[in-house]
Amino acid sequence: MQALAIAWRHRELLWNLAGRDLKGRYKDSVLGLLWTILAPLFMAGIYIFFLRLLGGRGLQIGMPDIIIGVFAWQFTVQCVTSGLNAFTGNANLVKKVYLPRLLLPTSVVLSALVNYLLMLVVQLPLIAFLLWRQHEMLSIWTLALPVVIVYQTFFNLLLALTVSAANVYFRDTQHLVGLGLSAWFFVSPVMYPLSFVHNLAERWPWLESLYQLNPLTVIITAYRTLQTGAPLVLTPAAMIGWLWPLVAAVGVFYAFDRAQRNFADVL
Amino acid sequence: MIAIEAQNLGKRYRKAGVGAPTLREALKRTFRRKPMEDFWAVRGLNFAIEPGRTIGVIGPNGSGKSSLLGLLAGTITPTEGSVRVEGRISSLLELGAGFHPDLSGRENVFLNAAILGIPQEDVRRRFDAIVDFAGLREFIDMPVKHYSSGMYVRLAFAVAVEMNPDVLLVDEVLAVGDTAFQMKCLDRIHDFKRRGKTILLVSHALETVEQFCDEVILIHKGAMIQRGPPSEVIFNYLKSYMVRIGMLNVEEHGTREVEIRAVRLLDAAGHETVVFTTGQPMVIEVQYHAKHRIEKPVFGFNLKTGNGIYVFGSNTQIAKVPLEAIAGDGVMRLTINPLTLMAGRFFLSLSIHSWDHSVQYHRQEDLHPFMVKDDSQHKGLLHLDTAWEHRPAL
Numbered sequence: 022m023q024a025l026a027i028a029w030r031h032r033e034l035l036w037n038l039a040g041r042d043l044k045g046r047y048k049d050s051v052l053g054l055l056w057t058i059l060a061p062l063f064m065a066g067i068y069i070f071f072l073r074l075l076g077g078r079g080l081q082i083g084m085p086d087i088i089i090g091v092f093a094w095q096f097t098v099q100c101v102t103s104g105l106n107a108f109t110g111n112a113n114l115v116k117k118v119y120l121p122r123l124l125l126p127t128s129v130v131l132s133a134l135v136n137y138l139l140m141l142v143v144q145l146p147l148i149a150f151l152l153w154r155q156h157e158m159l160s161i162w163t164l165a166l167p168v169v170i171v172y173q174t175f176f177n178l179l180l181a182l183t184v185s186a187a188n189v190y191f192r193d194t195q196h197l198v199g200l201g202l203s204a205w206f207f208v209s210p211v212m213y214p215l216s217f218v219h220n221l222a223e224r225w226p227w228l229e230s231l232y233q234l235n236p237l238t239v240i241i242t243a244y245r246t247l248q249t250g251a252p253l254v255l256t257p258a259a260m261i262g263w264l265w266p267l268v269a270a271v272g273v274f275y276a277f278d279r280a281q282r283n284f285a286d287v288l
Numbered sequence: 289m290i291a292i293e294a295q296n297l298g299k300r301y302r303k304a305g306v307g308a309p310t311l312r313e314a315l316k317r318t319f320r321r322k323p324m325e326d327f328w329a330v331r332g333l334n335f336a337i338e339p340g341r342t343i344g345v346i347g348p349n350g351s352g353k354s355s356l357l358g359l360l361a362g363t364i365t366p367t368e369g370s371v372r373v374e375g376r377i378s379s380l381l382e383l384g385a386g387f388h389p390d391l392s393g394r395e396n397v398f399l400n401a402a403i404l405g406i407p408q409e410d411v412r413r414r415f416d417a418i419v420d421f422a423g424l425r426e427f428i429d430m431p432v433k434h435y436s437s438g439m440y441v442r443l444a445f446a447v448a449v450e451m452n453p454d455v456l457l458v459d460e461v462l463a464v465g466d467t468a469f470q471m472k473c474l475d476r477i478h479d480f481k482r483r484g485k486t487i488l489l490v491s492h493a494l495e496t497v498e499q500f501c502d503e504v505i506l507i508h509k510g511a512m513i514q515r516g517p518p519s520e521v522i523f524n525y526l527k528s529y530m531v532r533i534g535m536l537n538v539e540e541h542g543t544r545e546v547e548i549r550a551v552r553l554l555d556a557a558g559h560e561t562v563v564f565t566t567g568q569p570m571v572i573e574v575q576y577h578a579k580h581r582i583e584k585p586v587f588g589f590n591l592k593t594g595n596g597i598y599v600f601g602s603n604t605q606i607a608k609v610p611l612e613a614i615a616g617d618g619v620m621r622l623t624i625n626p627l628t629l630m631a632g633r634f635f636l637s638l639s640i641h642s643w644d645h646s647v648q649y650h651r652q653e654d655l656h657p658f659m660v661k662d663d664s665q666h667k668g669l670l671h672l673d674t675a676w677e678h679r680p681a682l
Contacts, residue, residue, distance in 0.1 A: 037402035041388045041395075048390040048431075113385040118403055119362035119377070282365035285358065286301065 024274050027121045034120065038128030042103070043135060057136045058143045065091040068212040083214070085148045086251070089244045090211040092144050096137040097177050097237060098202060103129045104181030105198060108189045112288040122281040126181040134174050141166075148248055162247040169243045176236050176266050179273045186280040189287055209237040214245070215254065230258035236266050289374070290336045291455055291486040292360060296369035297333040298510075299355050300326050329355040330510040332369075339374070339454070342487040344501035344518060346494065346525055352510040353490045357457050360488065375454025378404060384444035389433035393424060393443055396432050400447045414450055421472070422446035442469055449476045455486045467667070474500075494522050494659050495631045498563060523562045526657040542650035546582055546614065546640045550575040553636070553658055566662040566671050569625035574638060576650075581615040584643040589622060592654065593669065594633035605643065628671040631662040 028035060047053040065088045072087075107125040108115055115122065149159040188194040210217065215238070222229035232238060233254060239262040245251040302325070330352040337343055345353050358364035359371050361379045386403040387396045397418060401411040411418070419428050422442040432440060458477065477500070480487055491497050497504060497518060504521035506514045514521050554571040555561045564570045572589065588603030604610060636656035640649045662671075 033408055034402040034405070037399050037408075041391065041399050044395065045388050045390050111386070114403065116358075116363055117385040118379070120403060120405075285363045285365075 024123055027123055028127050031121065031124055035124055035128050035131055038124065039132040039135065042129060042132040046132075054139070057139050061092050061095045061140060062088075062143070064095075072212065083151075083249070085151050085249050086214045086245055087212055088144060088147060088151075089248060090209075090213075090241050092137070092140050093173065093241050093244050094206065094209065094211040094237070095140070096133060096173065097180065099133040099136060100130050100177035100181045101184055101198060101202065103133065104185045105188050105195050107181065107185040108284060108288065109192075115288050116285045122284060123182070123277070126185040127178060129185075130174060130178045130181050133177065134170075137170070141170075145248075152249065157249070160246075160248055160250045162250075165247055166244070169240060169247065172263075173240050175270070176240070179266060179270055182273055182277045186277050186284075189284055190280070205235075205237070208232065209235055210241050211237075214251065215242050230256070233258040234262045234265070236262050239263050289339055290372075291339040291341070291374050292335075292337040292488070293372045293374075294333045294335050294359075294369065295371075297356075297359060297366055297371050298331040298368040299329045299359060299364060300331075300367040301329055302326055328367075328510050330359065330507075333507075333510075333512055335505065335512065335515065337486060337488075339486050340484045341503060342481055342489065342501045344497035344504040345488060345490045345507065346492070346497060346504060346522065347507040347513075351508045353507060354459060355510070356507065357459050357488065357490060360455075361457055373455055376405075376452075377455040377457065378448075378451040378453035379457035380445070380448050380459065383441050383448060387432050387440070387444065390431055392431055393419075393428040393435070397428075397443065397447055400444065401450065404448060404451055406447070406450050406452075410450065411447075418446045418450060421449075423469075438466070438469075445469075445473060449473075453485065455488070456480055457488050457490075459490045460492065494526070494633060495661055498522055498659065498661055519561060519563045522659065526562045526659070539653035540651065540655060542640075542648045544650055545580065545647075546576055546578040546585060546649040548574055548638060548640065548650050548652060549577050549617075551636075551638065551652075551656055553656065562658040564627055564629075564658060564660050566628070566630055566660055566664070566666075567626045569623060570627045572622040572624070572636065572638075574620040574622070575617070576614070576620065576640065577617050578614045581613055582642075582649070583613050585611055585614055585649065586641050586643055586645075587611075587620050587622075588639045588641065590637045591629070592635045592637070594635070597669075599629065599634070599669070603639075610643075626671075627660065629660045630666060630668050630671055631660055632669070633657065633659050 043054075047056065050056065052059065065084075068087050068091065069084055104126050107129050108122070111125060114120065114125065145159070145163065152159055184194055184198055188198075218229065218232060222232075233256055239254065239259050242251070242254050242259075246253045333356070345356065347353050355364060357379065359366055360373060361377060362373075384400070386400055388399065391399065397415065398408060398411055402408065419425050422439075422445070424439060424443055427435065427439065432443070435443070456477075474496070477487065477489075481500070487500075489497065489500060501518050503515065504518045505512055506521050506525050514524055552560050552573040552575075553562060553564075554573060555564060556569050558571075574587065578585075586603050586605045588601065588605075590601030591599045593599060634657070635654040636658060637651070637653045638656070639651040641647060641651070642649070
């Protein structure tokens with residue numbers, strides 16, 4: 022709560038920092054902001070192509086599912102990877118100027134959110150078009166997307182705070198995070214729908230519960246439910262998957278506050 | 289009312305760097321029994337500063353000045369004790385922190401202003417003034433990575449002085465830019481002072497400190513050595529402290545058949561000081577002791593600037609005031625009137641040697657630092673008596 026108050030009080034600065042991030046990223050590139058959309062689209066294209074190629078026609082993988090999954094995944098990945106350098110890349114700001122340290126990772130998440138919203142502007146018509154080809158319609162529940170987006174943004178903020186602070190103390194973090202992300206990619210339903218793991222789940226039900234504890238699982242599934250009407254997961258495990266980040270947030274904010282005190286000494 | 293208050297303020301650093309750079313190091317440290325070696329950048333500082341005062345902080349390199357400012361600015365968390373600053377605090381610690389090299393000067397002005405907590409509305413209103421102050425009108429839309437370092441700092445300073453803090457921290461920022469820009473900077477700081485802001489100024493430019501500050505704090509090895517009126521503290525710093533802690537590259541040698549026992553630098557009123565004024569007299573009093581009778585000794589002196597430029601040297605031989613002989617105690621007085629040196633830091637060397645220069649009895653090289661302040665607007669190293677004469681065309 023206090024963190025949110027700080028963020029709100031410095032909203033002007035937050036926007037400026039986020040703007041700096043966005044502008045800096047696409048300066049001097051010909052396609053500029055277009056890369057925001059091209060890169061994940063291209064990735065989604067690759068996954069669809071190879072899954073079709075390897076899995077054959079019989080595999081029930083909808084293009085909308087993959088596009089939704091990849092775009093949402095990109096949002097989280099961007100927060101984590103740019104979050105890593107929120108402090109290490111801005112040592113000057115940490116050491117020489119006093120501003121609430123919280124703002125740096127927050128601005129990173131904010132700029133990733135802007136990116137994601139731009140991606141959604143492309144995503145929604147695309148999904149609508151793909152569904153229309155299958156004689157389906159974009160669900161009216163799409164209107165509820167902002168709720169999930171807010172939740173994912175908050176979750177990403179927790180991740181960004183954690184990795185940004187950890188990376189100040191241990192530069193190993195950036196390597197570990199790289200590994201972690203590639204593992205996470207496969208244990209989250211990014212390039213496959215939830216039904217994909219059903220076979221596994223029937224054999225080891227506890228594994229499915231574990232799987233649903235992953236907040237990204239429930240987030241991505243929720244995006245799909247809202248847009249394509251895929252079934253919502255309402256198991257107890259999934260509920261915990263939704264809830265635990267909110268509880269963990271208390272610890273993350275506390276730990277972050279403790280950690281940031283010595284940033285200037287370490288950087 | 290107190291603007292800044294420090295209570296038993298201390299900051300400890302580990303000699304091997306705080307924290308561990310890698311996980312491996314961290315594990316190694318966890319299992320190592322040996323305690324870490326620490327040092328205190330600042331320790332046991334107690335002071336209170338009333339609002340509206342301008343305080344200079346001086347001390348040798350590594351004495352903890354910058355740590356102190358960091359603690360006040362809130363970028364460094366104290367290890368022990370506490371520091372309290374009343375009102376909005378702003379620092380001119382690192383100019384241009386937060387500039388993004390790829391963004392244009394214009395974008396960086398807004399970004400930097402936001403970082404410094406200046407409302408965007410104010411920046412929009414004052415934008416032209418900022419750009420003019422920096423003198424960068426034609427380059428304002430160029431990415432700052434193409435700026436020269438001087439342009440970079442000028443722009444940063446122009447933004448920074450738009451702040452309206454209650455407490456302003458200044459760390460050696462005046463060492464940047466050309467002379468003209470430095471004058472503008474000093475003007476702005478004067479402005480802050482006039483508006484009754486509390487200013488903490490860290491600088492090695494002692495003339496500036498002397499000129500600006502109401503009070504000076506001398507710190508060394510993280511502890512406050514002295515606090516008082518500028519000339520007094522600077523006197524102590526220059527006269528005894530810098531020499532005592534071996535900061536100056538001073539040299540003393542000679543046979544000591546005649547020994548310089550004490551040296552006093554006196555101003556027009558006969559008070560001992562190290563701060564002299566251009567155009568006023570300066571008196572150097574050398575108390576010597578000759579162990580036995582010395583025939584035809586020569587007393588000499590020279591002055592060098594803080595940068596080691598030899599300004600002037602003379603002795604009783606050259607000046608044609610030879611001494612027949614000396615024995616026992618005595619005092620040699622040298623009056624320089626008027627002192628034509630301009631503002632700056634200088635070193636005085638003294639020597640007593642034989643008529644033919646073959647024996648150096650006692651020579652003190654650069655042992656006596658002093659500074660000169662100048663109340664006029666003139667520039668340069670030496671004051672020249674000048675007269676202007678204008679003859680209009682017939």
